[in-house]
Amino acid sequence: KSLKREHGSKWKFLEHKGPVFAPPYEPIPSNVKFFYDGKHMKLSPGAEEVATFFAKMLDHEYTTKDIFRKNFFKDWKKEMTAEERAKITDLKKCDFTEMSEYFKAQSEARKAMTKDEKLKIKAENERLLQEYGFCIMDNHRERIANFRIEPPGLFRGRGDHPKMGMLKRRIRPQDIIINCSKDSKHPEPPPGTKWKEVRHDNKVTWLVSWTENIQGSIKYIMLNPSSRIKGEKDWQKYETARRLKKCVDRIRTQYREDWKSKEMRIRQRAVALYFIDKLALRAGNEKEEGETADTVGCCSLRVEHIKLYPENEGLEYVVEFDFLGKDSIRYYNKVPVEKRVFKNLQLFMENKEPDDDLFDRLNTSVLNKHLQELMDGLTAKVFRTYNASITLQQQLKVLTSADENIPAKILSYNRANRAVAILCNHQRAPPKTFEKSMQNLQAKIDAKRDQLSDAKRELKSSKADAKVRRDEKSKKIEEQLMKLEVQATDREENKQIALGTSKLNYLDPRISVAWCKKWGIPVEKIYNKTQREKFAWAIDMADDDFEF
DNA sequence: GTACTGACTTGACTTTAAGTTT
DNA sequence: AAACTTAAAGTCAAGTCAGTAC
Numbered sequence: 001k002s003l004k005r006e007h008g009s010k011w012k013f014l015e016h017k018g019p020v021f022a023p024p025y026e027p028i029p030s031n032v033k034f035f036y037d038g039k040h041m042k043l044s045p046g047a048e049e050v051a052t053f054f055a056k057m058l059d060h061e062y063t064t065k066d067i068f069r070k071n072f073f074k075d076w077k078k079e080m081t082a083e084e085r086a087k088i089t090d091l092k093k094c095d096f097t098e099m100s101e102y103f104k105a106q107s108e109a110r111k112a113m114t115k116d117e118k119l120k121i122k123a124e125n126e127r128l129l130q131e132y133g134f135c136i137m138d139n140h141r142e143r144i145a146n147f148r149i150e151p152p153g154l155f156r157g158r159g160d161h162p163k164m165g166m167l168k169r170r171i172r173p174q175d176i177i178i179n180c181s182k183d184s185k186h187p188e189p190p191p192g193t194k195w196k197e198v199r200h201d202n203k204v205t206w207l208v209s210w211t212e213n214i215q216g217s218i219k220y221i222m223l224n225p226s227s228r229i230k231g232e233k234d235w236q237k238y239e240t241a242r243r244l245k246k247c248v249d250r251i252r253t254q255y256r257e258d259w260k261s262k263e264m265r266i267r268q269r270a271v272a273l274y275f276i277d278k279l280a281l282r283a284g285n286e287k288e289e290g291e292t293a294d295t296v297g298c299c300s301l302r303v304e305h306i307k308l309y310p311e312n313e314g315l316e317y318v319v320e321f322d323f324l325g326k327d328s329i330r331y332y333n334k335v336p337v338e339k340r341v342f343k344n345l346q347l348f349m350e351n352k353e354p355d356d357d358l359f360d361r362l363n364t365s366v367l368n369k370h371l372q373e374l375m376d377g378l379t380a381k382v383f384r385t386y387n388a389s390i391t392l393q394q395q396l397k398v399l400t401s402a403d404e405n406i407p408a409k410i411l412s413y414n415r416a417n418r419a420v421a422i423l424c425n426h427q428r429a430p431p432k433t434f435e436k437s438m439q440n441l442q443a444k445i446d447a448k449r450d451q452l453s454d455a456k457r458e459l460k461s462s463k464a465d466a467k468v469r470r471d472e473k474s475k476k477i478e479e480q481l482m483k484l485e486v487q488a489t490d491r492e493e494n495k496q497i498a499l500g501t502s503k504l505n506y507l508d509p510r511i512s513v514a515w516c517k518k519w520g521i522p523v524e525k526i527y528n529k530t531q532r533e534k535f536a537w538a539i540d541m542a543d544d545d546f547e548f
Numbered sequence: 549g550t551a552c553t554g555a556c557t558t559g560a561c562t563t564t565a566a567g568t569t570t
Numbered sequence: 571a572a573a574c575t576t577a578a579a580g581t582c583a584a585g586t587c588a589g590t591a592c
Contacts, residue, residue, distance in 0.1 A: 115571090122565095150582065155583090156582095156583090157583065158583065205556080214583095215584095217554085218555080219582085222555090222556080282586080284586095293584090295584085326558080326559065326585055327558095327559055327585085329559085364587075365549090366549095381558090433575080498559085498560070501560080505557070505559085
């Protein structure tokens with residue numbers, strides 16, 4: 001039934017210019033020295049380039065981490081000449097400080113460039129964008145998302161990654177697979193080089209691919225979210241979530257029934273699904289141990305990740321979750337659950353070690369196969385999309401009051417958005433400048449308050465003929481003050497919450513567009529330019545009465 | 549069922565550009 | 571016009587999920 005199976009082809013015509021490669025390595029000046037064991041050493045170009053990657057990271061904490069250093073040193077040695085390898089045997093004896101200083105100076109110099117030089121760079125970037133940043137797909141000129149190939153450097157995974165510090169190698173034309181249509185003008189590899197392959201596969205959407213050397217996974221160049229191909233897929237995603245809305249009651253009834261099943265695998269499936277639905281947890285594929293950071297999702301939860309409290313803070317049957325999820329972001333939550341769920345969890349945990357799987361009879365593939373039977377196109381992540389979007393719609397209804405002005409309404413919108421971000425556990429590190437910027441804002445508010453009381457005093461003491469004008473003036477100031485205060489509240493509430501991810505990936509944009517239309521809020525207040533481009537389909541489509 | 553691959557979406561963070569203040 | 575602040579764009583890692591081979 002899905003679009004894919006009915007007509008597998010994604011395009012008929014595809015033409016593009018291929019990728020933009022990372023700039024070649026520029027050797028550092030000879031007066032910038034590297035020291036080994038206190039003695040100056042001139043490195044071969046290959047070894048020097050990799051050394052500069054480390055030097056550039058010297059200020060980061062991870063260059064002090066054992067795993068990082070060990071991985072780096074191992075890969076660095078591979079790039080050394082035999083003589084270098086014989087000599088450089090201990091990373092601790094390597095002194096990269098001159099290199100590090102050199103790069104800091106370089107970045108300072110870049111900041112201090114004249115306007116003219118900056119303009120030149122900008123023009124060159126624009127030229128590159130115009131030449132390589134677009135493709136032709138089926139009669140449309142479409143923007144490409146990432147037409148530049150990732151430069152070489154040291155891999156830094158998120159969290160406690162066993163491969164941190166490994167060398168991410170330089171991608172060359174012979175690593176590149178080009179995908180385009182037969183009847184298009186094929187992109188030319190740089191002079192004297194060849195592509196790995198040119199293929200014409202219209203069952204996929206990517207233009208360029210290569211295999212990355214850290215995990216051995218494939219990287220792609222694909223189209224921008226504003227493109228037809230991405231937009232249609234996005235729309236389809238929300239339509240699937242809306243279909244879930246129609247049958248979610250039935251599914252909930254069923255999994256509650258399944259908590260009582262005689263079969264362990266069915267009980268586990270039903271409890272896991274309950275978590276995915278209620279807490280918006282991710283599916284949780286199993287991961288290769290030792291290849292990636294130790295993170296989990298619902299199906300891969302281990303006994304050590306939850307604690308059961310028959311009674312906690314006056315509530316019955318409380319489950320405490322504490323685990324690292326995607327990107328090693330901590331998920332911590334204490335939730336009361338139904339008695340049956342609680343009893344099942346006790347059962348699942350019986351006679352298990354902390355590092356045993358909580359759902360030992362379940363994985364994402366089993367779960368998704370089951371979901372597929374409940375509804376066409378249903379998978380675990382559809383619940384996240386559905387619950388996020390329905391929460392936004394419902395929160396907007398609760399929080400928006402007709403008599404408020406635009407800034408207050410936008411605060412309500414952001415609060416609804418925040419409720420979703422909290423549900424989905426979209427956290428961020430508080431911005432480094434957070435305290436400072438709060439203070440600045442507070443200072444502005446104080447100044448505005450003073451200004452207002454001045455204006456009010458003037459109003460009182462003024463004569464009748466000036467009253468109207470001065471009244472208007474203080475009204476205006478009052479409005480400005482209110483706006484600042486709303487801004488401060490919003491910023492404070494948003495300290496550790498990231499709204500972007502849910503806005504871009506989970507919230508059906510038609511809900512937001514409809515809300516804007518209903519309350520006479522310009523869409524620009526909610527979506528910036530890029531977002532409006534991405535959601536153009538929704539802006540065109542949704543009326544003020546759109547219901548998710 | 550299990551292991552593995554490929555394609556595509558999601559995610560936090562960093563860098564750059566734009567806007568505002570001094 | 572420099573300095574600072576904030577918003578947007580870019581980066582690239584890490585998920586999801588379907589398909590294939592055994």
